[in-house]
Amino acid sequence: MSTSGGSGVTVTFAGSGDAFGSGGRYQACIHLRGHADQDAVLMDCGATSLTALRSLRLDPGEIAAVFVSHLHGDHFGGLPFLILDGQFTHRTKPLTIAGPPGIARRLSEAMECLFPGSSAVSRRFRVDIVELAPGAAKTVADVQVTGWEVDHPSGAPALALRLGLGDRVIAYTGDTAWTDVLLEVAAGADLLIAEAYRMDKNIRYHLCHADLAARRHLLASGRIVLTHMGAEVLGRLDQVSFETAHDGLVLAI
Numbered sequence: 001m002s003t004s005g006g007s008g009v010t011v012t013f014a015g016s017g018d019a020f021g022s023g024g025r026y027q028a029c030i031h032l033r034g035h036a037d038q039d040a041v042l043m044d045c046g047a048t049s050l051t052a053l054r055s056l057r058l059d060p061g062e063i064a065a066v067f068v069s070h071l072h073g074d075h076f077g078g079l080p081f082l083i084l085d086g087q088f089t090h091r092t093k094p095l096t097i098a099g100p101p102g103i104a105r106r107l108s109e110a111m112e113c114l115f116p117g118s119s120a121v122s123r124r125f126r127v128d129i130v131e132l133a134p135g136a137a138k139t140v141a142d143v144q145v146t147g148w149e150v151d152h153p154s155g156a157p158a159l160a161l162r163l164g165l166g167d168r169v170i171a172y173t174g175d176t177a178w179t180d181v182l183l184e185v186a187a188g189a190d191l192l193i194a195e196a197y198r199m200d201k202n203i204r205y206h207l208c209h210a211d212l213a214a215r216r217h218l219l220a221s222g223r224i225v226l227t228h229m230g231a232e233v234l235g236r237l238d239q240v241s242f243e244t245a246h247d248g249l250v251l252a253i
Contacts (some may be wrong), residue, residue, distance in 0.1 A: 007035035009050070009168040009253045011191065013227065014052040015044075016119040016245040018186035018197060019074035025247050026052035027074040030172070030193065030227075031063075034165035038142055039093075041053055043073035043161060043172050043193075043224055049078030050085055055237030056248055061091050065141035068099030069107050069174030070158035081113045081126060083117060091125045098140045100147070102156035132159060144163040148185055152205045160185045168253050171221060175228065177204065178211040191253050193245070195228035199236055209233060 010033045017025025027046025031053065042049070045066045053060050060082055068076045079097060086095060097107065111119040130140055133159055135147040141189065147159035152175045161172045162185050169242070172181055172198070175197075183237035186192045197203055200210035208228070226233075227245040237244060 007060070008235055009034050009165045009190075010091045011193075011253055012056065012058065012249040013171065013245040013247060013249040014228075015046055015048055016060060016247050017074075018111060018228050018230050019046075019072065020230075022229070023234040026055075027078075027227060028069075029053065029078065031056075031058055031120045032170060033165070034142075034168070036164065037225050041141055041143055041163075041165075043163070043170075044069055044075045044174075045078040045082060045106075046074040047077035047081075048183060050081045050194065052247065060085055061089055061093065063095065064093065065096040065098060065143065067143070067145055067161055068097065068138070068164060069161055069172065070100060070152055070154040071103060071156050072175070074102070075174070076107070077110065079107055080114050080118065083111070083123075084115060086125055087121070087123050091123075091148075094126040094128060096128045096130060096140055098132055098138070098145060100156040101131045101133060101253045104129040105201060106155065132210050134159065147180045150174060150177045150200065151179050152180065162189065164165060170253065171206060178207060178215075181212045183220075184220040185214075186219045186224075189221040189222065191251070192224045194217060194224060194242075196226040196233055196240075197228060198205055199233055202234075209240060211241075216241075223251075223253070225249075 015026030015029035144164035152158035
């Protein structure tokens with residue numbers, strides 16, 4: 001956890017919703033901007049992400065990298081639109097997509113499904129794909145990233161992510177059932193962003209509020225903010241014992 005003044009990170013929840021638009025929220029899309037000369041990056045890019053970003057006047061063309069937790073449509077389905085938007089707006093800045101093993105093939109398949117012929121077209125900008133092997137640290141767009149495999153089947157290993165931007169650490173559970181690796185992901189992070197799909201009912205492969213509340217004393221991060229909340233949680237926010245995200249929430253970390 002950072003104890004210095006540092007330059008900080010601005011975290012903007014462009015999309016804080018679940019897969020089904022509960023509460024009228026956009027799907028997962030978290031915009032991170034570090035110090036002034038560091039490019040913006042995203043954690044996850046759900047299918048609604050372009051609309052979410054533009055609603056907040058965040059320029060998709062400034063995004064240097066997208067870190068993808070797993071390969072479900074509400075977390076990576078916006079990538080074909082982001083890439084094609086760059087093509088039609090004459091983007092020249094390279095774009096890096098970093099995510100679980102298998103993301104290169106799945107992204108190509110998604111682009112061909114949605115826009116046949118789009119995966120192989122020549123563009124003015126380079127799209128680089130980085131596959132994140134669980135447990136291995138990499139540097140992508142000046143961000144230090146490590147992924148841990150979690151419990152959420154998506155056709156490829158789902159990852160919890162830990163991103164280092166300057167002297168700040170942002171941790172993210174992605175979607176997962178409780179697993180003790182989340183304690184390692186959270187340890188010493190300035191911010192833990194955690195899904196909480198339900199309040200206390202166990203849903204396979206997802207976290208609920210009760211999972212997190214019972215282990216709050218073990219989650220050694222400076223701050224915890226819940227996201228990816230389903231309709232039940234949104235209807236009981238007065239009973240939630242953590243900070244909660246909403247579309248447009250901006251945090252200075």
